[in-house]
Amino acid sequence: MRRSNIAALVALAVLAVLAVFSQADALQSVRATKYVTITILVTPSPAPMGFLPNRTRHPAPLPATDVAFAGLLDDPYSGPRQIASASQSAWDVAPGGGAMIAQVQPTPVPVQFVAKADPNAQYLQVTLNTSQLNAPYGTSVYTCAFQIYTFYGLASYALNDYGYGTTNSGTGTFPIENYPTTSYLSWSVPDFSSTYTAYWNSGSPGEKVWTGTENQAQTHCVNLSLVVPNVLAPGTYTATIQYNLLVN
Numbered sequence: 001m002r003r004s005n006i007a008a009l010v011a012l013a014v015l016a017v018l019a020v021f022s023q024a025d026a027l028q029s030v031r032a033t034k035y036v037t038i039t040i041l042v043t044p045s046p047a048p049m050g051f052l053p054n055r056t057r058h059p060a061p062l063p064a065t066d067v068a069f070a071g072l073l074d075d076p077y078s079g080p081r082q083i084a085s086a087s088q089s090a091w092d093v094a095p096g097g098g099a100m101i102a103q104v105q106p107t108p109v110p111v112q113f114v115a116k117a118d119p120n121a122q123y124l125q126v127t128l129n130t131s132q133l134n135a136p137y138g139t140s141v142y143t144c145a146f147q148i149y150t151f152y153g154l155a156s157y158a159l160n161d162y163g164y165g166t167t168n169s170g171t172g173t174f175p176i177e178n179y180p181t182t183s184y185l186s187w188s189v190p191d192f193s194s195t196y197t198a199y200w201n202s203g204s205p206g207e208k209v210w211t212g213t214e215n216q217a218q219t220h221c222v223n224l225s226l227v228v229p230n231v232l233a234p235g236t237y238t239a240t241i242q243y244n245l246l247v248n
Contacts, residue, residue, distance in 0.1 A: 028158065028246040032120035035164060036146060039132040040175060040237040042228055124159075124245045125149040137228045144221035148243065150210075151217040155248040161187070162206030163199050164240040175226060175239050176201050185239055186225040196225045199241060206244065 127147045133140070150159050163176035163183065172178030175185040179202040186196040192210060200207040212218055 028248055030244045031152065031157070031247045032124035032245040034124050034126045034148075034243045036126055036128070036241045036243065038128075038130075038145070038224075038239050038241075040135050040226065040239060041132055042135050042137075042232060042234050042237060044137075044234045120245075123150065123152055124243065126243065133224070133226060135226050135228050137230050137232075139225065139227050142224040142226070145224045147219055147221050148209075149217070149219045150212055150245060151215075152212065152245065152247050153215050156211065156213050157245055157247045158211045159209040160206040160244045160246055161200060161209050161241055162203060163201040164242040166201040166203050168202040172201060174232060174237050175228075176241070178202075184227045184229070188223045188225070189220050190223055191220045196223075199239075204244075205246075206242070209243070 125148070127149075129144055129146055130142065133142055133145070148159065150157065163172070166172055166176060166178050168179045170178045172181065176183045176199050181201070183198040183201050186198045187209075188194060188196045189210060197207070210218070210220065
């Protein structure tokens with residue numbers, strides 16, 4: 001009898017633990033999501049003074065054929081008209097002095113697009129102050145690159161972020177690499193702290209940016225810090241950050 005009571009108590013304890021974990025899992029759910037995409041233009045460093053030419057160099061003259069092609073590109077209709085032959089018939093390349101425009105038959109049906117307001121804008125909004133970061137090699141800081149607004153009226157909430165599409169393994173792309181490589185792009189919310197944190201790159205659930213109480217509306221700037229390694233090729237790169245508003 002005593003053993004059965006102990007077994008019953010153990011079973012109840014297990015159920016209680018499972019209930020607690022189940023309740024913890026249900027504490028927060030995603031109420032709204034926003035994606036922030038930033039274009040990064042990486043430019044090479046200026047050439048050292050020692051490598052600048054010490055005299056003016058004149059390019060070699062172009063061959064006559066290249067000059068003719070260049071003139072044709074500038075004015076395709078200059079000079080004598082070109083004749084194309086097809087099916088034993090001669091057709092002027094540019095009849096009437098104009099260009100032929102291909103049209104789809106029958107006439108396309110007009111399509112009207114209706115823009116609808118974002119239903120989650122009352123909870124989560126992102127305002128981009130710059131959509132492109134001009135980045136030289138080394139470390140650059142961008143003050144208030146964008147602003148985020150959060151609000152929820154029925155419960156407390158939290159704002160989380162992570163690099164969109166990142167996972168906890170594999171190879172990512174600059175500037176938000178996949179874990180375990182540290183992201184080259186970091187963020188800071190100056191209203192809370194001046195410390196920069198590398199963007200989370202292990203996917204969901206991400207890292208906490210800030211929290212809010214019930215009926216608390218708040219807007220904060222997000223500063224960015226970007227490190228461009230010297231081995232990175234110049235060019236255009238993109239970074240997409242996912243922001244989730246989690247509510248209890």
